[in-house]
Amino acid sequence: MTWTSVLNFTATSILWIAFACFIVVALRNIIALAQLLVAAWVFMTRVRPSAGARDLWDRYADLSPPISVIAPAYNEELSIVQSVKALLALEYPEHEIIVVNDGSKDDTLGELLRGFDMYETKRTQIALLQKTRILATYRSRRYPNLLVVDKENGRKADAANAGIGFARTPLVCVIDADSIIEPDGLLRAAEPFMYDDDSLVAVGGAIRIANGCTVRGGSLQKVGIAEEMVPRFQIVEYLRAFLMNRVANAHRNTLMLISGAFGLFRRSTLVEMGGYRHDTVGEDLELVVRMHRFMRDNNRKYRIAFVPDIVCWTEAPAALRGLDNQRARWQQGALETLQRHRRMIGNPRYGRIGLIAMPQIVLEDVLGPPAELVGYLVLPAAAILGLLDPMMAIAFFFVSVVFGCALSVGTLVLEEQQLRRTPTAKDLLRVGVAAVIENFGYRQINLWYRLTGFRRYFRKENSWAAVPRVGFTTA
């Protein structure tokens, strides 16, 4: 092989890589644009639940399905009493709060027992979904609708499963202990069940960032915008995720993720499915993907809905440190879920989930991040070396960054037009500025964090490799 042929080969491969990156990034953004348009259409034709329906619902309160709110708590002694008080005060005709103390090392349990005047009780667990041991259950003398389950330490998935096992209501709402639920969040999320003909199995809702908001006594007093830029960028990201992506996906019944911070599920379906899986860091994504698989495998008519109203607020990492870990974990979780359910990808048996939604996750979470990052390096390099049209490198930059601005700002337009939950014009402008500059640096840093997630995923794979690989060869 001559030097020229090596050079030629390298040049051709660089060219191909450049083209591939360009196509992946362009495809991602075209899908995002389509989602934005679908979401805009959904919002424009959406009719908000009216006073008349509310009035009926008030009068026949027994018609709203009772809900168990499952709050797993680990080392929350400082805030747990306040959070539980806020949960007890949620507007809903009939709801029970099940706090699962996941083997906290601090005095979370003691705070609960003293704060709510609790006594030990023998409550029957209806379904055994957790892998760890239940130590005791407690009830309150003052609040008949509060149950505390004390168990050995496990993961969040395990604690949530334990709580689901104790629930007796038709619906369960799984939250994070630090989620701040909107006072009418349960009502909003349960509304789709009022129009339901028994096919609805799960409902997700919009989640916003609590940084910068005034929180008192476990409930949100005043909406605000954080001073730091990192939370502001995340406001934009959350809007893109919830108002654009999820609204559009739910419209086509291909909602693939209900965030672990707030999700309303039919209890019987969760129990049938065995609850959350314990062996993944992305248990919320995995659950919904498996739910689609389960319902379609069993040929059941089902629906997973999404309410664009805000149901819950959550504290986001305030600085890049903390964010890196979160994003790496999300990435790892997505890869683990895809690995486990890879047979669904492109499988016509799973209908639009197999043919559209799963490939979309592959594009978004497997191909997208490396392609964009590699593109930033390869395209300018190739253009400088004269291998490709410099216009193509510039076009790549415009598609990923400038068009990214259009999408982010477009989502903000949607928010302001439809929900209007930004407190003031000044704050709106601040978020708008964040929506533009997040495309210059922040998004790229995030891509890097996601590559860390790839690394973790493969490292975990390697550590598994030593164990006999049962079931992996049959795929």
Place this chain on the structure above:
Amino acid sequence: MTLYQSVILGSALSASATIVVFLVLVFRRYLAEKSRAHRDKRDTAITRNYLQRVAGHRVEDFDKWSRGSRRAAISRILPLLRGGERTRLMQIAELDGVLKETLRISHSLKKKTRINAIQSLQRFGSEVCIGRLREMMARDRSQRVRLEAAFALAANRSLPPPRETLNLLRALHRLPTRLDIALLRSAAPIYPDQMVLLLEDDLPPSWRILIIDALGWTDNMGVLDVLRTFADDTNSEIRCAVLRALAKLGHPSAQAWVMSGLSDPNASVRLQAIAAIVGLGIKGAVPELVRLRDDEKLWVRLRAEQALEHFNPDNTEKRTVGTTG
């Protein structure tokens, strides 16, 4: 122009366009903030004006506000008041032509606007409003708007007879939802006889269950005899609905009947019977509930346990553990 050039141009144009739209929205928001004080002041003045007129004072300058702003103010006042003052306020507002404005927008081409008008009509609740709501429920081209009009009528306790309601909402061809249950329940006290007659129609079973359930909300003990004919129906869901209706009617003669539900072969009927016993407060059922603690079905055992706790709250074990940890 090459492909790349058009990509660049397209991205740049779409980004600038969205940013411009966004800035327009920010500006609109800014203006709204500026004018909020002004709007509040105007609405407050209109409110004061109305209050004075309700109190019987004579006022001169109420013509200086447009119908639209009076409508806006009224829609802020009405949810705060109830009782006679509210009624008088609405009468005055009706005379002012605020109602006319609402009726006008109820003919809008936009579904959303029509639904907003429905909410105002519901709040006013006068005869003209009910008439217009009925018309919307019967004729609006959107199913959703018809349904909303039905809710508004239900809230004012003026739904049309049940058979007509079901026809207008094209209900019988689909599965019922929880809101259909609510609609039928709110129609029941107005039309008890029509509800009973409806049962003679050839109805899909899922709807028959709903109507039996709604009979419980008639407040009319005459329906007890009708319920009795369904008490031994072969469909367990109908037996459940009968128990729900009985629990709601709360007639003492139903007690023995509810008790027999505790021995029903179907577990969901037994559950319903337990709920009915708790609802009616039949203390005599305690020995039966004790028996059901050993029922073959877990849910029945749990509910029986809960019912026993309800009747005898002190009997359960309550040890103080508040000091541990």
Place this chain on the structure above:
Amino acid sequence: MERMMANIIIADDDPILVEILKFRLEGAGHCVLVARDGEEALAKARAERPDLIVLDSMMPIVAGPEVLAELKDDPELKDVPVVMLTARDGEADIVAALKGGASEYLTKPFIPQELLVRISGLVKGK
């Protein structure tokens, strides 16, 4: 005159509601001060020593129940009767308000006449 004139602070962020209350209370011969949020309500209460405070449970900056708690902690204000305004179905709010030391509560929507009767009862009972 039989009726006693009282100084009353109304703390609510809805100008329409304030207007309705003010109209009625002033009509009955009381003197009304308005606060738009919890903070202002506390400041005015400390400065003016009113005979009665009407508190909305949902207010910006400092919510009703917290204003109530602060009032009850203040030795000079703890005997001022407080009427709490709550939403129609705010059963928990009502219980919390009464436990927190509110003398009366009123749910929205309300009958203005009823408020008047309750307030004159409280002012006389002092």
